[in-house]
Amino acid sequence: MTTSMLQSRKYLSFVDGLAALVQRVLGLSITIDRRASILDATGKRYVTPYECEVRGLTYAFAVVVNCAKPYVLMHVPKMLDDGTFLVRGKRRVVMLRRQRARIPIMLGKGIMAIGGGKLDLAKRMYTPSFAVHAVPIAKARKWSPRALKLACDKGEAFARDPNDIAHMRLLTVDVLLDKLVSHVLKTTKTKGAWPEQHVTTAIASAMSTGNWRGTAMRGVTQLANRANRTSLRSQMGDVVSVYTSMQARFVHASTHGYFCVSQTPEGQKVGLVHQLVEGVDTTCATEVPAMPAGPLPWFHNGELQDATAGSDGADGTDVHCGTVWTWSDAGRMIKPGGMLGCTARQIPFMEHNQGPRISYYCSMAKQAMGDTGQHQLLYAQRPLVTPCHEATEGCNVILAVNCMGFNQEDALVVSKGALERGLFRSIQWNTYTAKVDSLDHIAVGQQVAAGEEVMVGTYTAKRGAAQSTVVEVAEAPGVCRVRTAALRMPVRGDKLCNRHGQKGVIGAVVADEDMPYTQDGIRPDLVINAHAFPSRMTVGQIMEMAGAKMGGLDGTPFENCSVLDLHKRGGSGRETMYDGRTGLPLQEKIFIAPCWYQRLHHLAPDKCYARGTSGLTDRLTNQPTAGRKNEGGMRLGEMERDVLVGSGATQALRERMDCIGTTTWDNCAKCGKYFCQHIFCGRKDPMTVPHATKLLGMELAAMGIEMTLV
Numbered sequence: 001m002t003t004s005m006l007q008s009r010k011y012l013s014f015v016d017g018l019a020a021l022v023q024r025v026l027g028l029s030i031t032i033d034r035r036a037s038i039l040d041a042t043g044k045r046y047v048t049p050y051e052c053e054v055r056g057l058t059y060a061f062a063v064v065v066n067c068a069k070p071y072v073l074m075h076v077p078k079m080l081d082d083g084t085f086l087v088r089g090k091r092r093v094v095m096l097r098r099q100r101a102r103i104p105i106m107l108g109k110g111i112m113a114i115g116g117g118k119l120d121l122a123k124r125m126y127t128p129s130f131a132v133h134a135v136p137i138a139k140a141r142k143w144s145p146r147a148l149k150l151a152c153d154k155g156e157a158f159a160r161d162p163n164d165i166a167h168m169r170l171l172t173v174d175v176l177l178d179k180l181v182s183h184v185l186k187t188t189k190t191k192g193a194w195p196e197q198h199v200t201t202a203i204a205s206a207m208s209t210g211n212w213r214g215t216a217m218r219g220v221t222q223l224a225n226r227a228n229r230t231s232l233r234s235q236m237g238d239v240v241s242v243y244t245s246m247q248a249r250f251v252h253a254s255t256h257g258y259f260c261v262s263q264t265p266e267g268q269k270v271g272l273v274h275q276l277v278e279g280v281d282t283t284c285a286t287e288v289p290a291m292p293a294g295p296l297p298w299f300h301n302g303e304l305q306d307a308t309a310g311s312d313g314a315d316g317t318d319v320h321c322g323t324v325w326t327w328s329d330a331g332r333m334i335k336p337g338g339m340l341g342c343t344a345r346q347i348p349f350m351e352h353n354q355g356p357r358i359s360y361y362c363s364m365a366k367q368a369m370g371d372t373g374q375h376q377l378l379y380a381q382r383p384l385v386t387p388c389h390e391a392t393e394g395c396n397v398i399l400a401v402n403c404m405g406f407n408q409e410d411a412l413v414v415s416k417g418a419l420e421r422g423l424f425r426s427i428q429w430n431t432y433t434a435k436v437d438s439l440d441h442i443a444v445g446q447q448v449a450a451g452e453e454v455m456v457g458t459y460t461a462k463r464g465a466a467q468s469t470v471v472e473v474a475e476a477p478g479v480c481r482v483r484t485a486a487l488r489m490p491v492r493g494d495k496l497c498n499r500h501g502q503k504g505v506i507g508a509v510v511a512d513e514d515m516p517y518t519q520d521g522i523r524p525d526l527v528i529n530a531h532a533f534p535s536r537m538t539v540g541q542i543m544e545m546a547g548a549k550m551g552g553l554d555g556t557p558f559e560n561c562s563v564l565d566l567h568k569r570g571g572s573g574r575e576t577m578y579d580g581r582t583g584l585p586l587q588e589k590i591f592i593a594p595c596w597y598q599r600l601h602h603l604a605p606d607k608c609y610a611r612g613t614s615g616l617t618d619r620l621t622n623q624p625t626a627g628r629k630n631e632g633g634m635r636l637g638e639m640e641r642d643v644l645v646g647s648g649a650t651q652a653l654r655e656r657m658d659c660i661g662t663t664t665w666d667n668c669a670k671c672g673k674y675f676c677q678h679i680f681c682g683r684k685d686p687m688t689v690p691h692a693t694k695l696l697g698m699e700l701a702a703m704g705i706e707m708t709l710v
Contacts (some may be wrong), residue, residue, distance in 0.1 A: 002342070002531065003276050004083035007094065007173050013172035013284075018063065021178060022073065023053025025185045029066040029396070036078050037062050042327025044423045049086050054433070056089030058204045065194075074199040076181065077207055079173075083236050084224045087207045091224040093232075094207075096276070097171040097217070098241040102302020103160040104151055112159055114151060115143040115302070124152050147304040150297055157321050163247060165254040165317070169331035170282050174234065176220060180206055183214030207542070217242075228393050232340050234263070235361070238273040248272065256662060258333050260341030262358040273364075278345065279336025286328040289314035290672035298324045312467045340557060345388040345497045348547070349540035352563070356540055357501035358399070364497045368393050369426050374524035375488070375601045383499075383596035384548040385555040394598035395423060399545060401515065401523035401591045403531075404508075411507030411525040412496060413513050423525060424490045424599040426466060432482045434458045439473050439480050446470045454482050464488075464606045493604025496526070500599050502537040504528070505604075505694045516577045523580070524592055539563065545593035546573050622691045623661040657690040665689045665697075665709055673708070675701045 015032065019029075022030050025523040035044045036059045044062070060075040077085045083093045103114040104119075112119045116129035117140075125134035126148055128141070139150035151158050160167055184202045188195065206213050209362040219240065225231040227463070239259070241248060250273030251261050263275035286477045288300055292431040294310025296319070298674040309324045343362045344350065350358055360709055370378040370393040380392040397418070407413045421465065435453040447469055448454055451462040462469060465486030472483035490506060497503040515523045533542070540555075547553035555559070575587035609628050616625045616632070624633030636656055643652045664681035668676045687709065 001299065003096075003280075004233060004235065006281065007083050007096075007236060008079060010172040010282075011177075014177050015076075017174075017178070018076070018140060018181070021182060022063070022185070023181055023522065028073070029075060031064045031070075033062050034078075038061060038403060039074075040071070041505050049080060049474070052086050053089055053091075054464065054474050054478050054481050055654075056433075058088055058207075059086035060200070060204075060639055063297040066318070071194060072196045072434060073194065074181075074185075076177075077201065082232065082366050084232075085207060085536035087204055091127065092207060092221045092228065093224045093235055094173045094176060094211075094221050095235075096237070096239045097176070097220070098239050098243075098274070099160050099169045100243075101167045101169055101327070101329070102282075103162065103167050104158055104539075105162045106156065106159045112151060113406040114589070115146060117143065117146060119151055119691040121152055121155060124149075126567070144304050146298075152302070153322075155599050160320065161390075162243075163252045163254075165252070165258050165333060168333065169329065172282060175330060176212065176217075179202045179215060180195055180212055182451075187214070187340065195405075210302040220617065225366060227366060227375070227396070228368055229372060230343055230368035230370070230393065230640060231345070231389065232328075232369070232372075233608060234275065234366060237342055239276060239432075241272045241274065244272065257335045257339055258339065260339070260344050262344045263341035263362040264359065265535040266359065266363060275341035275343070277336060277340060278342055279338055281336070283330060283332040283334065288328055289326055291317075291324070291326065294324070299323055299325045299603045301329050303328055308373065316573060341502075345557060346391060347540065347557065348383075348385045348387045349388075349543040349618055350557045350563070352539040352543060353500055353541075354537040357536060361497070361499055364501070364503055364600065365393075365499075365592060367600045367602065367680065368497070368603055373431055373601075375430065375603075377594035377599060379422045384552040384594055385544045385557045385596070386552070387554070394596050396548070397423065397597050398522065399593065399595040400516065401530050401533075402527050402577075402586075403529055404510075404527050407504075407527055407529045408506030408531075409529070410502070411529070412504045413508050413510055413515075414490065414506050415512055415525050416509045417512035417523075418525040419490055419509065424494075424496070424597075426488045428468075428486045428488050430461065430484045430486070432458045432460070432484075434480060436480045437478075439475060439482065442482060444470055444473055446482060454484075455480060458482075458512055460484065461606075463608060464603070479705060488603060491604055493607075495600040496597050497600060497604045498541060498595055499544070500541040502528070502532055502538055502541060503600075504532075507540050512580075514580045516574050516580055516590070518577055522592070525595065528593075542591075542593065544691040545591070546570055548595065549573055549593035613637075617660075621695055628655065656693060661689050661691045663691050663694045665694060673706065675706070 018032060019030050035046050035158040038046050038057060047057065049059050058075070058077055059080070060077045061076055063073045063347060065073050077087055080087055084093055087271055102115065105115050107113055107118060118127045120134065124137055126137050126140045127134040129463055132393060136673050137152065142149050142439060184199055190198055202213065208223055210219045212220045225235045257279055258273040258280055260314070262268055262275055265273050291298060291309035291313040295306055296309055296311065297307035298307060311324060313324065314326060316327060332336060338470045343365050344358055346520060347353070347358060347361060363494050369375045371377070371380065377393060379395065381395050382392050383394065384396055404413045434457060439455065442454060447467055449458055450464065450466055451459055453459050465488060468484035470482060471485045474481040492506050492509060494506050495503060496506065512523060517523045521628060524617045547565040562706050573593050574591050577586050577590045577592070578584065579586060609633060611624065611633050618625055626632045641653060663673060664686050666686035668678050669672055669682040669684045670678045689709065700707050
């Protein structure tokens with residue numbers, strides 16, 4: 001079962017239990033019309049996701065109260081087939097959230113978190129989560145005094161490991177929506193008629209912002225990443241954790257088979273966002289299990305029970321530090337038997353690659369062009385070496401491993417003929433929406449240039465494609481939408497990658513007749529540098545190429561297939577190749593074979609940027625502002641400075657310093673300092689310095705450090 005199927009099933013469970021929720025909170029009987037509808041001037045009308053997306057509406061169904069005069073209680077957002085919600089014209093995903101079960105944990109030395117409070121073991125004092133002052137455990141109200149006394153008697157050994165998978169709970173869409181809807185219904189104040197619009201707006205606002213009402217949870221929903229099918233599928237399986245401790249970032253042994261060890265973001269959130277293994281399921285809340293009587297204290301769902309129990313009980317009984325723990329709450333994870341996430345399992349022969357390369361590809365796969373999103377790849381193909389997926393977000397290319405002069409570092413040499421035949425060609429879709437009355441001046445099939453006005457106050461993108469074609473014009477009451485399409489051919493600077501984290505830009509586009517060729521006349525589509533393999537240790541790519549050359553293999557990770565097996569079946573894969581410019585054979589045999597590559601949506605024309613002399617500058621530093629959106633400049637950093645100094649171009653460096661302006665640095669005639677309290681004394685020894693130098697002196701003076709120029 002995929003993660004999108006998990007969320008869809010949980011959402012249906014929420015809808016099925018919505019009647020019981022309303023009955024429990026408001027005591028009303030309701031009827032649910034599961035078809036999405038809106039209320040406008042014409043009354044109730046059923047709508048499609050397309051209309052809601054164009055007009056910026058929420059795709060939701062109505063909840064009607066059963067009474068003599070039925071009325072609408074609220075509108076609840078409806079989940080689409082792909083697991084997303086369409087809220088106010090934007091597709092959003094309800095993220096899976098990781099929550100700790102009700103267990104005591106260590107917080108420092110001798111301090112435990114008990115039911116949300118803090119317990120001082122030495123002083124036997126308890127501080128509730130809602131208070132500041134500590135109270136004796138006998139006067140505790142938030143938690144049972146018996147449980148607090150038991151925790152003090154057991155000491156630090158009573159604490160549990162919060163990173164253990166047995167103590168994690170997964171908050172799915174049904175639990176989250178249940179919390180949201182119940183809180184909104186409880187806090188709604190009625191004076192006269194039921195304020196349906198207020199309730200509906202409150203639910204839609206929480207869904208569109210991700211700030212869950214009645215809780216401290218933030219970022220519950222995120223904008224759907226629809227760059228390709230893999231990106232959306234991966235986002236549906238992301239588990240967000242609110243814990244930021246260093247220990248929570250490390251891989252816990254108990255999470256094997258539940259969380260993918262490779263699929264985690266790089267940088268600040270590393271280890272805090274997990275990816276569910278394909279097939280993970282969660283439990284629903286069940287009844288309290290029947291436990292045999294015994295001498296041990298019994299904790300059920302984190303609460304101390306009045307009865308005691310024995311160590312032999314229901315399935316899942318846990319005996320810890322002389323106490324019995326049982327669980328029947330929802331959100332406990334069920335192990336599926338796999339060990340990889342939806343993206344990592346797509347890498348053929350992944351066990352032969354270096355670990356970081358797998359994480360790199362899991363990030364790059366979300367940036368590849370597919371058949372959804374803004375950039376759509378044309379003539380997409382299934383890979384010849386297929387592991388566990390049916391992806392069609394790339395192309396099978398003939399790849400040669402050779403040094404050609406324009407593929408140093410990670411660059412790639414691409415055949416011009418292959419590009420002309422349609423390799424990695426894509427279409428870029430742009431949608432423009434504005435509040436205008438009509439679109440009489442524009443029609444389907446019309447050509448618009450970059451930066452041209454398509455609607456009043458709405459212009460096409462200045463960078464990117466030079467020409468776009470209008471393919472759709474939609475008008476709705478008060479809102480109009482224009483959709484354009486542009487053909488994007490690969491050019492130098494565009495990024496390509498394979499499934500092994502070998503990412504590179506197009507360094508040169510070489511004519512077909514100048515490309516090397518085999519004795520059978522086969523010319524490669526791409527040429528990669530051989531130096532890309534030793535340090536990256538991506539042996540899996542070599543195995544993929546060998547398997548594809550033999551006619552296609554099943555490259556499922558951790559199958560019984562080795563490099564020696566492939567060598568015995570297909571040989572070395574190296575062939576004698578001839579230089580296309582001279583016709584002479586190359587000195588060494590070249591490894592050439594098919595390989596599956598993807599084109600990323602990082603296009604060089606979209607990133608090209610130039611700044612004039614009249615651009616914006618910072619008022620404090622006199623330097624250009626930062627960021628391309630702010631018409632900022634490129635930073636000349638420490639490494640660039642070292643290059644200029646090492647090359648002997650000190651005057652060029654000085655010119656760069658003076659380009660932001662110069663100022664005068666003169667010292668006090670009495671004390672000889674620049675910053676002093678002698679404001680009525682004269683100045684002497686004036687010198688012209690760059691403005692950056694004076695700014696450095698001012699910042700050092702603010703820290704109490706004196707700088708003297710001689």
